[in-house]
Amino acid sequence: MARGLKRTLRRWLYIGHRWVGIVTCLFFAMWFISGVVMMYVAFPGLSDKERLAALPHIQWEKVALSPDDAMKAAAATRYPRDLRLSMLADEPVYRMTAWDGKRQAISAADGRTIVNLSEQQALAVARHHRASRSPQLEEIIDRDQWSVTARYDPLRPLYLITLGDDAGTKLYVSSRTGEIALDTNRTERVWNWLGSIPHWIYPAVLRKDGPLWRLVVLWISGICLIVSVTGIWIGILRVRLKRRYASGRITPYRGWMAWHHLTGLIAGIFVLTWMFSGWLSLNPGEYFAGRNTTPEVLQRYAGHDAPTIAAKLPTPQSQAVEARFVWLDGSPMMIVASSDGVQTPLDATSGESAKLTQDRLGAAAAKLLPRAQITEQLILREYDAYWYAHHHDRELPVLRAMFDDDAKTWFHISPVTGDIVGRVDSSRRTYRWMFNALHSFDFQLLLMYRPAWDIVVWLLSILGTIVSVSGVVIGWRYLRG
Known part of the structure; x- marks a missing residue:
């Protein structure tokens, strides 16, 4: 009976992999080919450098309202999450982002809401x-x-x-x-x-409904993950390394079936880890912590919550295209940016240069987590495994403040502006290895020698494509007859 049950289970394993694989191999092929495109062309976005480069210089002579006046005109009851002065064509405006995400624009010339x-x-x-x-x-x-x-x-x-x-x-x-x-x-x-849209299953008609899109991708990638596991299992069952088949081959198959079997054995583990990490990217069950810093933490870092920062007009700065008004540990600052992206911190009340020493930033950082202590502060001058710029720009040098809380939280702080530019805890560091490393091959050694990363990912993508395309051909032949 045990032998008969084993034979029946194996038969259903083969049948299930064959027929479910007919559809899923189309997704596998799509993911591997589109993944190569994504190596070189990202989904459209607007970086800070691009945004600043598109702004005209602030016409300071037209600024008649102080930041306090603008917050009063906006009926702000708390200091906003973000407050900045820039031009709307030929008119200076204050733009505010509240803690609930609401945005407002107030004319700096006459105080009207735009x-x-x-x-x-x-x-x-x-x-x-x-x-x-x-x-x-x-x-x-x-x-x-x-x-x-x-x-x-x-x-x-x-x-x-x-x-x-x-x-x-x-x-x-x-x-x-x-x-x-x-x-x-x-x-x-x-x-x-050919890249992000098929890879993320991102057509607008589906993606506009975020929860539905997430559910669809979770199910599709989850089923494909099971297919990849069964494929590896069958591949191992059918291969003979010592007692070979009558033909002297290690596989019983020929043609496309042989390609599918052998490349699946070679690249199967990479297909499996890519599928697993891709499924994990949607954070099923919300197992991993979020990456964003909470409003409460940001407010403790600012050390100020009332809708005030200075009683006078901001100090004019030549060549500035934007001025941000922030609080750092109870001190008001104006961070001016030029069109080339260079940012300069100034004292908001005097207009003089604000010196952001490591001691000052460390004192502000110590208030981020009131129930934890900073165990170490590092100035990173080179990228490492947790702070690197493979897929997006990241500032260097940067201050890393490490805490002894249960989550072992690290904050990354800009020594130029004092902004918190990143937060990771033990959960996010685990996610970094289970997603970024397995899915994007973001290994420091490969990133240090960029052509090596391209070669490795290209070779593995080609193997994955062969496995997938051979599965599509085999499936098509089964359907035909």
Whole structure:
């Protein structure tokens, strides 16, 4: 009976892998091919450098309101999460982000709340972009393929403006605040249909419903994960390394079946870890901690919660395109940025340079977690396994403050602006190895010698593609007959 049960289970193992694999191999092939595209073309976004480069210089002579006046005009009851001064075309404005994500724009010239930006104002914003040649309004949209995620919700609807440059750049300008929310170019738009969109199963019709999209991807990747496990199991059962088949081969198969079997044995573990880490990227069951710093922690770091910062107008700074108003450990600061992305911290009341020494930053950091102590402070001057810039820009040098709380939390703090630029705890460090390392091969040794990373990922992707495409061919033949 035991032998018969074993034979029956093995038979159903083969049948299940064969028929479920017909569909899932299409997903495997899609993921491996699109993953290679994603190595070189990211999903469209707007970096701080791009945003600052598109802003005109602040016309300080038009600024009639102080930050305090602007917060009063906005009826703020607490100091906002973010408060900055910049230009809306030819008018200086204060832009505020509340702790609940709500955004407001207040004219720094007359204190009125800016709402319902006109088409001409949106085009005026676009004309200041460096790529602008002959900007034209394409349409007013609520969301499209590139602006589908919830991060743009406080800025909708959006003016979609073509700049008329050779790169086919398009800007998304908020009709609520006049901010540039996003830019895309023709290369990004074309290649992402072969990269991020199929890889993340990201068509706008599905992605606009975040919970549904997450559920669909979890189920698809979960089923594919099971198929990869059964494939490795069958591959091991059917291979003969010592007592070979009559033909002298280690596999009983020929043609596409042999390719599928042998490449599956070679690359199976990588297919499995890629599938597992991809499934894990959605944080099933919310097992891993979030990456964001909570409002309570940020407020302790600021040391101030009332909607005030200075009783006078901000000190004019030549060549500044933006001025941010922040609190650091109870001290008000104005951080001015130029169009090339260089940021300079100033004392908000005197306008003099603010010296952000390690001792000062350490004193502010000590208040981040009131029930824990800082065990170590490091100035990182080179990237390491937990602070690196493979897929996005990260500042160097950076201060790492390490705490003795239960989660062993680390905060990364900019020594230039004092901003908290990153937070990781033991849960996120585990996630770094289980997702970033397994899925993106973000190993420090490979990243130090970038061509090595490309070669390794290309080779493994080719093997995974062979496994997948051979499975598609085999499945097609089964369906035909």
